[in-house]
Amino acid sequence: GAVVSQHPSRVICKSGTSVKIECRSLDFQATTMFWYRQFPKQSLMLMATSNEGSKATYEQGVEKDKFLINHASLTLSTLTVTSAHPEDSSFYICSARDVNRPALYGYTFGSGTRLTVV
Amino acid sequence: AQSVAQPEDQVNVAEGNPLTVKCTYSVSGNPYLFWYVQYPNRGLQFLLKYITGDNLVKGSYGFEAEFNKSQTSFHLKKPSALVSDSALYFCAVRDISGYSTLTFGKGTMLLVSP
Numbered sequence: 622g623a624v625v626s627q628h629p630s631r632v633i634c635k636s637g638t639s640v641k642i643e644c645r646s647l648d649f650q651a652t653t654m655f656w657y658r659q660f661p662k663q664s665l666m667l668m669a670t671s672n673e674g675s676k677a678t679y680e681q682g683v684e685k686d687k688f689l690i691n692h693a694s695l696t697l698s699t700l701t702v703t704s705a706h707p708e709d710s711s712f713y714i715c716s717a718r719d720v721n722r723p724a725l726y727g728y729t730f731g732s733g734t735r736l737t738v739v
Numbered sequence: 740a741q742s743v744a745q746p747e748d749q750v751n752v753a754e755g756n757p758l759t760v761k762c763t764y765s766v767s768g769n770p771y772l773f774w775y776v777q778y779p780n781r782g783l784q785f786l787l788k789y790i791t792g793d794n795l796v797k798g799s800y801g802f803e804a805e806f807n808k809s810q811t812s813f814h815l816k817k818p819s820a821l822v823s824d825s826a827l828y829f830c831a832v833r834d835i836s837g838y839s840t841l842t843f844g845k846g847t848m849l850l851v852s853p
Contacts, residue, residue: 625782627782630780631780655840655841662748662846662848663845663846664829664843664844664845664846665783665829665843667840667841670840712780714782714783716783716841728773728785728841729785730775730782730783730784730785731782732781732782733780733781733782735780
């Protein structure tokens with residue numbers, strides 16, 4: 622089945638530094654990937670839609686300059702949290718859609734990244 | 740705009756008893772509905788989906804869900820709960836008329852006691 626690998630699973634960084642999170646589709650090509658943020662005991666909040674070869678589409682209220690998304694290939698999207706602050710601490714999850722399968726079937730999720738900014 | 744409501748923050752059930760996790764939705768057109776499960780510090784795992792056809796959908800781990808168009812509901816059910824079913828469950832909806840992302844409910848924590 623479709624597998625999405627997300628790395629790292631956990632990261633602790635100092636305030637002011639940047640952190641990159643990778644999302645890879647291992648056995649399929651993904652023209653579209655989605656980045657979510659999840660607060661404790663809360664649902665997933667869609668941050669942005671990442672499209673291969675073009676700029677990401679950010680949801681309202683999400684800072685583009687803070688959450689940099691790059692989708693340079695059909696199997697890799699990255700989310701970089703720039704100048705991280707403690708309030709950026711959260712659980713980040715990516716999702717990928719298989720380009721060869723109908724859109725409504727192709728949502729496969731990564732295992733998530735727990736970011737802690739100290 | 741599409742939306743999903745999961746009215747219960749938490750559902751408690753004893754092992755061996757049937758369980759129901761409720762979900763209602765709102766979309767402008769025909770819905771595509773999904774249930775996902777999340778274990779602590781993990782991503783979401785797909786359980787089942789309703790696209791079209793039979794209103795009773797069977798999924799992974801013995802779960803099933805019933806689509807009710809008149810009540811705009813898609814409740815998740817299992818005849819006999821296991822302790823290992825304890826997790827966070829998300830209902831999600833997508834409108835087939837062009838909106839390409841999933842909208843999630845806030846999640847329901849299922850706790851199955853031995």
